[in-house]
Amino acid sequence: MADLLFVGTHATDDPTRAALPFLCATGALANKIDVAVALLAEAPYLMKEEIARTVLPVGFKPLTELMQQCRDAGVPIYV
Secondary structure (H helix, E strand, C coil), X not given: CCCEEEEECCCCCCHHHHHHHHHHHHHHHHCCCCXXXXXXXXXXXXXXXXXXXXXXXXXXXXXXXXXXXXXXXXXXXXX
16 A cells, blocks of 8 residues: 555646656655555546647656656556
């Protein structure tokens, strides 16, 4: 069971908010905290690669990079 659960509810409607659960998860991973991500409402659409590629948050890495970092670290993503 994860110590922290980050919940996302946004997708292409708000790219910066869509990236926040993955951004926070990667930050927590850097501090050796066990995390998970849950996607609700519009956010499950981000699991489609063609949609995730269109999400470019302001001031952060592209969403696909953040998601890949989570996948590489074995973070569970619940949809």
